[in-house]
Amino acid sequence: xxxxxxxxxxxxxxxxxxxxxxxxxxxxxxxxxxxxxxxxxxxxxxxxxxxxxxxxxxxxxxxxxxxxxxxxxxxxxxxxxxxxxxxxxxxxxxxxxxxxxxxxxxxxxxxxxxxxxxxxxxxxxxxxxxxxxxxxxxxxxxxxxxxxxxxxxxxxxxxxxxxxxxxxxxxxxxxxxxxxxxxxxxxxxxxxxxxxxxxxxxxxxxxxxxxxxxxxxxxxxxxxxxxxxxxxxxxxxxxxxxxxxxxxxxxxx
Numbered sequence: 001x002x003x004x005x006x007x008x009x010x011x012x013x014x015x016x017x018x019x020x021x022x023x024x025x026x027x028x029x030x031x032x033x034x035x036x037x038x039x040x041x042x043x044x045x046x047x048x049x050x051x052x053x054x055x056x057x058x059x060x061x062x063x064x065x066x067x068x069x070x071x072x073x074x075x076x077x078x079x080x081x082x083x084x085x086x087x088x089x090x091x092x093x094x095x096x097x098x099x100x101x102x103x104x105x106x107x108x109x110x111x112x113x114x115x116x117x118x119x120x121x122x123x124x125x126x127x128x129x130x131x132x133x134x135x136x137x138x139x140x141x142x143x144x145x146x147x148x149x150x151x152x153x154x155x156x157x158x159x160x161x162x163x164x165x166x167x168x169x170x171x172x173x174x175x176x177x178x179x180x181x182x183x184x185x186x187x188x189x190x191x192x193x194x195x196x197x198x199x200x201x202x203x204x205x206x207x208x209x210x211x212x213x214x215x216x217x218x219x220x221x222x223x224x225x226x227x228x229x230x231x232x233x234x235x236x237x238x239x240x241x242x243x244x245x246x247x248x249x250x251x252x253x
Contacts (some may be wrong), residue, residue, distance in 0.1 A: 004029030011091030014041025016190030020222035026054030063117030096151030130203035170242030215250030
């Protein structure tokens with residue numbers, strides 16, 4: 001197993017990419033703290049892990065709060081005496097909107113979760129990993145950081161910020177043997193997809209429009225990102241740090 005006896009924290013793990021990643025990390029041997037702002041969703045993912053024979057703890061967490069990020073890291077160390085992987089996956093989408101029509105509160109919320117939330121996770125997780133002289137910090141970025149779609153200026157800016165943050169932290173952490181890597185998914189079939197499309201629910205028109213932009217002819221499934229996260233967290237990716245790994249079916253070519 002690629003992550004045997006390792007300890008991982010996954011944020012936004014109540015659904016979508018986070019849930020798929022927490023489940024696969026547990027299947028690969030990790031003990032997982034399942035974190036989500038929705039406590040019931042976090043509990044449901046943790047129960048799926050336990051039902052499959054894995055080890056998991058569910059915690060409610062708002063990643064835009066420093067205290068919540070610290071509590072996740074403290075719980076991992078208190079329970080399992082180490083922290084090997086922190087997957088800063090939690091994020092919020094943006095309804096397609098022209099820049100002049102975006103409310104300032106929307107910008108603030110997107111930056112608080114998508115950027116500050118990653119930075120706060122790094123602040124507490126990397127302190128432990130540096131001391132251990134081992135660990136992997138993963139970030140969910142987006143192809144929006146590289147090839148944004150119209151009407152998503154706040155979201156694209158937030159994901160561009162965490163790609164640069166990833167590179168900066170990778171340089172800072174390399175002397176300690178700690179790796180930092182971003183993952184850039186193309187549109188993924190998660191509960192957020194309808195919002196990105198500017199729709200109340202995903203429909204045939206929206207799906208066809210998005211799929212047409214992906215050379216491989218489909219959108220991501222959460223499991224595509226889960227497999228990427230497990231690979232990057234494992235020793236198989238021992239020489240990968242500071243990168244933004246595009247999981248995009250060729251969209252960014």
